[in-house]
Amino acid sequence: MSKGDVKLLITGAVSLFLACFLGIITIALFAIQLGNKAMETDWNSVFGQISEQVDGLSD
Amino acid sequence: MNKTEYLKRLSDELGHMPYGDVKDIIQSIEEHFDEGLGEGRTEEEIAESLGDPKELAAEFKDGAKFTQIMKKRKRLKDYTGPDGRGRIFVVVFNLFVGIAMWIVLLCAIVAAFCFLAADCGLAGLIIASLIMGKITEFLVPFIFLALTLICIALFLIVLLILGIKYYAKGLKAYIKWNKHVWNYGLGEE
Numbered sequence: 001m002s003k004g005d006v007k008l009l010i011t012g013a014v015s016l017f018l019a020c021f022l023g024i025i026t027i028a029l030f031a032i033q034l035g036n037k038a039m040e041t042d043w044n045s046v047f048g049q050i051s052e053q054v055d056g057l058s059d
Numbered sequence: 060m061n062k063t064e065y066l067k068r069l070s071d072e073l074g075h076m077p078y079g080d081v082k083d084i085i086q087s088i089e090e091h092f093d094e095g096l097g098e099g100r101t102e103e104e105i106a107e108s109l110g111d112p113k114e115l116a117a118e119f120k121d122g123a124k125f126t127q128i129m130k131k132r133k134r135l136k137d138y139t140g141p142d143g144r145g146r147i148f149v150v151v152f153n154l155f156v157g158i159a160m161w162i163v164l165l166c167a168i169v170a171a172f173c174f175l176a177a178d179c180g181l182a183g184l185i186i187a188s189l190i191m192g193k194i195t196e197f198l199v200p201f202i203f204l205a206l207t208l209i210c211i212a213l214f215l216i217v218l219l220i221l222g223i224k225y226y227a228k229g230l231k232a233y234i235k236w237n238k239h240v241w242n243y244g245l246g247e248e
Contacts, residue, residue, distance in 0.1 A: 009217070012214050012218060014214075015213035023207045026203040
């Protein structure tokens with residue numbers, strides 16, 4: 001294996017490590033922000049609307 | 060050709076090699092002549108068994124050792140024809156393992172290329188959307204997602220460069236090995 005190949009291999013390994021690291025942070029950030037959004041949503045009114053629509057369909 | 064003539068021609072052919080190497084080679088050939096003479100062979104017979112000095116010198120220039128060259132000579136001398144078992148092995152091995160293995164590896168390279176194209180496309184789309192201000196919600200996660208995709212793209216590029224290079228090298232060596240087994244059978248150097 002030549003010197004150039006070793007350099008490429010190191011670049012690949014570093015980028016894979018960074019990709020995993022950043023990927024985990026990305027998932028965590030999405031989860032946090034989606035969680036916040038879910039907490040802000042008034043689920044009672046959302047489900048209430050859905051129930052009304054379902055009732056309307058059955059009538 | 061007697062011993063002196065042979066050694067002179069050989070040293071002439073080895074002219075461009077380092078002095079120390081030439082000295083070692085000449086010494087090993089002299090020892091070979093002495094051994095042969097001890098066994099009752101003539102100088103001419105020994106010279107003939109060594110082959111053309113030019114060819115011998117070329118083998119030494121390729122980095123071969125004297126023992127390796129003699130082994131090869133012996134194998135070629137003893138060689139009686141293609142080994143049937145070797146040919147059967149080549150056919151069966153390629154039918155069930157060899158060809159499938161190289162096709163799977165090729166598919167992996169093509170898949171990595173497709174992943175790279177998809178990854179670059181997605182990263183480009185996110186970056187363009189971020190620059191144009193289309194993404195207002197989840198801004199920070201999208202920035203991190205773009206960075207992750209860039210890192211994945213870099214990794215895939217490295218993987219493809221090394222993969223293609225070693226695939227080509229490996230395939231070349233594999234074909235050479237197949238040819239060797241086909242011609243000389245298994246268990247030969």
